[in-house]
Amino acid sequence: MRIPSLRQIEALIAFVESGTVSRAADALRISQPAASKLLGTLEMDTELQLFERDGRRLVLTPQGMRLYQEIDRVFTGVQQIARAVDAIRREERGRLRIGVIPALSGPVIRSAVSSFLDRYPDVFISVMERSSQLISDWLVRGQLDVGIVSASANEVRIRSQDIGVEPLVCVVPRDHPLGHRTSIPLSELQGARFIASSSSSILRLEIDKLLEGQGVIPNVILDADTAKNACEFVAAGLGVSILHPLTISKSLRNEVSILRLDPSTSLGFHFCHPLECRNKALVDAFAEEVQGAVAANLGVFSVA
Structure with missing residues (x-):
């Protein structure tokens, strides 16, 4: 043979x-x-x-x-x-493993990754959409290089930088009686049909604290697990909601009105990475692109 x-x-x-x-x-x-x-x-x-x-x-x-x-x-x-x-x-060329919460997994992360790859076309990127807790855990274990979360990791081995700190806003359907306003007192949400955020989220805790501090009790008709879902429900005319401006779906901004709240509370997100980075130059460069993407997205945000 x-x-x-x-x-x-x-x-x-x-x-x-x-x-x-x-x-x-x-x-x-x-x-x-x-x-x-x-x-x-x-x-x-x-x-x-x-x-x-x-x-x-x-x-x-x-x-x-x-x-x-x-x-x-x-x-x-x-x-x-x-x-x-x-x-x-x-x-050898470089790799960046990114974890991002669902609220920022749309235009912000898309714009940041696109700009980053324009600068570093040979870098291989992995993007995973997960909860803040899981992203923080993976950062500690070295399974991620970067995390974009809503709750800062309470861990000495993780460095955290605030991004997108902005006052929360009220989102209402375009044809809502409040839809022609640019701002409203928080007290006008008393008894309003309200779409709340997930009961376990940082946003929900801050909103509840804000409402309770002013003695305002809206009529909560449903909980939305993501900001995108909350926007969809508002656009459908089911009620009003309070959201961070970065999380309001661009595709729905013609269907909702966005109003300033008085008083409001400021909330942001966190860009996190391990103190001991294996590719610090890439992490720093990506941080710059995230800051730019956040600024650009807030720049197109406008109150009705």
């Missing part, structure tokens, strides 16, 4: 995957007689019955199929090695 050549193996793969010798020849960019010769010599060299004729058509035997399956398994392993090599090369 002779060891099959790579060209013979390629001919077998092309034959099995295309179904005929002529199409295998086309795939290999050789003549049909040349493809037939490669398959014939493969059968002779392996001393196996790989093919049989069904009329004028060449078909694979069980032995031929078994050989093809083994070849496919080996080639799959080679492809995995190629992917591993590519991953190692990417690591």
